[in-house]
Amino acid sequence: DAGVIQSPRHEVTEMGQEVTLRCKPISGHDYLFWYRQTMMRGLELLIYFNNNVPIDDSGMPEDRFSAKMPNASFSTLKIQPSEPRDSAVYFCASTVTISGNTIYFGEGSWLTVV
Amino acid sequence: DAKTTQPPSMDCAEGRAANLPCNHSTISGNEYVYWYRQIHSQGPQYIIHGLKNNETNEMASLIITEDRKSSTLILPHATLRDTAVYYCIVSGGYQKVTFGIGTKLQVIP
Numbered sequence: 001d002a003g004v005i006q007s008p009r010h011e012v013t014e015m016g017q018e019v020t021l022r023c024k025p026i027s028g029h030d031y032l033f034w035y036r037q038t039m040m041r042g043l044e045l046l047i048y049f050n051n052n053v054p055i056d057d058s059g060m061p062e063d064r065f066s067a068k069m070p071n072a073s074f075s076t077l078k079i080q081p082s083e084p085r086d087s088a089v090y091f092c093a094s095t096v097t098i099s100g101n102t103i104y105f106g107e108g109s110w111l112t113v114v
Numbered sequence: 115d116a117k118t119t120q121p122p123s124m125d126c127a128e129g130r131a132a133n134l135p136c137n138h139s140t141i142s143g144n145e146y147v148y149w150y151r152q153i154h155s156q157g158p159q160y161i162i163h164g165l166k167n168n169e170t171n172e173m174a175s176l177i178i179t180e181d182r183k184s185s186t187l188i189l190p191h192a193t194l195r196d197t198a199v200y201y202c203i204v205s206g207g208y209q210k211v212t213f214g215i216g217t218k219l220q221v222i223p
Binding site for chain 1: 152214
């Protein structure tokens with residue numbers, strides 16, 4: 001079975017541009033998480049969904065960030081407009097209810113905003 | 115979720131057992147202890163979890179004290195590929211899962 005798939009793996013963009021990160025969770029998983037990792041702040045939970053519904057978005061840093069999950073097999077994290085301080089690795093992860101918190105992570109999207 | 119405390123870094127000689135401690139003194143009765151690791155440039159990887167009994171799988175062993183206020187992850191024969199950041203997490207279920215700073219384990223040849 002394929003793991004969590006994220007795209008793009010690497011992106012370099014100019015300040016002010018819109019960035020869209022994509023995630024395909026593991027088939028059958030009903031929870032999806034978006035994390036951001038930086039050297040300064042470590043691994044931060046931004047938002048998570050259950051059955052495509054956002055449950056907790058308190059970690060989303062500001063209004064420039066938005067996340068959607070239109071169906072069970074796809075989610076996006078959008079930054080508009082992007083700023084240099086958004087440079088980080090963004091991880092998507094998923095799990096299935098019966099496994100509790102055994103979470104499976106994607107390989108991450110490395111974002112650089114210049 | 116209960117808070118955890120881990121040493122920021124540890125060294126271990128290759129081939130020896132690596133014992134990574136975690137304190138979780140505020141753990142509640144329905145909360146499990148989970149361990150993940152993150153190898154450089156990769157996403158975190160699940161290792162093992164337990165409630166109150168000791169657990170073992172192909173990757174590691176988890177020893178939880180009787181009062182459940184602390185635990186130890188044991189890598190029985192550390193290899194260079196075990197060099198990573200190890201995260202101890204306490205969680206009761208389908209809540210938001212937060213990762214702390216973890217322990218940076220360096221396996222030395």
